Amino acid sequence: MTAEALPDSLHRQPDGSRWPVPPTDGYTVDDLFALHDLPPHTELIDGSLVFVSPQRKFHTLAMYLLEQGLRSHVPEDLRVRREMAVVLGKRNAPEPDLVVVTAEADGDQLQTRYQASDVLLAVEVVSPDSEARDRDTKPHKYAGAGIQNFWLVEMSANGRPAVWTYALDPVNKKYVSTGVHHDRLKLSVPYDIDIDLTAIDRL
Template sequence: MSALPDWMRPPRPEGWFADDLDHLPEAPRHTELIDGALVFMTVPQTWWHSRLVTMLTVSLMEQVPDGSQAERDMTIRLDARNRPEPDLLVTTKPFDPDRTWYAPEDVQLVVEVVSPESAHRDRTVKLRKYAEAGIRHYWCVEEQDGAPIVHAHELDEPTGAYAPAGIFRQILERPVPFKIKIDLSRLVPNRNS
C-alpha cells in the first residue's frame, strides 16, 4: 500500500473543517465533509443515477418561483465540520459565480438519489444532519424496478426532526416548498422498453 498524498492528511489533529474543502484542489470532484472526515465518491455514478439527477434538476428549474434556483454539484455548510454535497438542492440565493457552498437557511429543498455506496449516508446520516441544520424539505429518491420512488420528508418544527410527508411513485405532487408536480415515470426510460 502506498503512502497517502500530503493533501489527504488533515491539517490539524482534530481533522478537517468545512472551509478546508475550498483549499483542496487535488481532491476528487464531489468530495464531502461529514463529521470532520473527507468522504469521496468511491464508485462511478450509474447512468440511471446521473440521468435522474439531471431530469429532476430540469423539472425543478421549470417550476421554481422567481428568486429560487435549482442547483447541483454544490455543498451545504451545515456547520464547522459538515459540508455534504447533495445531488440537487433548491436555494433562494441569487447566482454568484464564485460561490462554493450554501448556508442551510438559504436552502429550501435537498434531494439525494440513493446509490449502493451512499445508501446509509442518504437514509440516516444526511437525513438527521439536514434536519438538525433546519432545512425544511428533504427528498430521498430510491430505485425500484428501474423506476424512481421519492420519499418526501418535511421538518417538524417542535422536534427538529423530519416527518414523512409521503412516498411518491409515478407522479410527485407537493404544495411545499412551492407548488411542484413531476411525472416521475418520464424521468428515466423504463428498462423493459
C-alpha cells in the same frame, strides 16, 4: 539535487499520488475549500473527507429528471442547483444531489457553497456506496441544520425513481414523512411541483 520534502499535511501513496493527512481533530469547512486537488464532489461529514464513487446511470437520469422538473415550476425568487456544497456547521459540508435555494443566496459564477439557511429543499439520490449516508446521516444533519424539506430518491423494481418526501418538525428538529411517490410527484411545498416520474423511461 535533493527531492523536495512533502508538506506535513500530505502523504505520498504507493502509486505516487499525495493525499492529505487529516488533522487530529478532523477537517473543518475552511480546510475543505482550501485543500487543492481533491476529487470532484468531495464532501465533509463530521470532520472527515468523503469521496464519491462513479455513479450508476439511474443516478444520473434521476437527477436530470428531477432537476428539470423542479426548474420548470420554480418561482422567480428561488433557484435550483445541483451538486453544490451546503455548509451545515464547522465540520459538515455535504453536497446534496439537488437543492432549492433562495435567489438572494445565489451569488456570482465563482460561488462554491451555500449556507443551510439558504436551502429550502435538499434532494439525495441513493447510490450503493452511500446508502447509509443518504438514508440516515445526511437527513439527520439536514434536519438539525433547519432545512425545511428533504427528498430521498431510490430506484424501484421497475427502474423508475421512487421519491420519499419529508418535512421538518421544527420542535424536534427531525423529518416527518409526507408521502411516497412512484409515478407522479405532485406537491405544493416548497412550491407547486408536478413531475412525471415515468418520464425517466424516455430519457
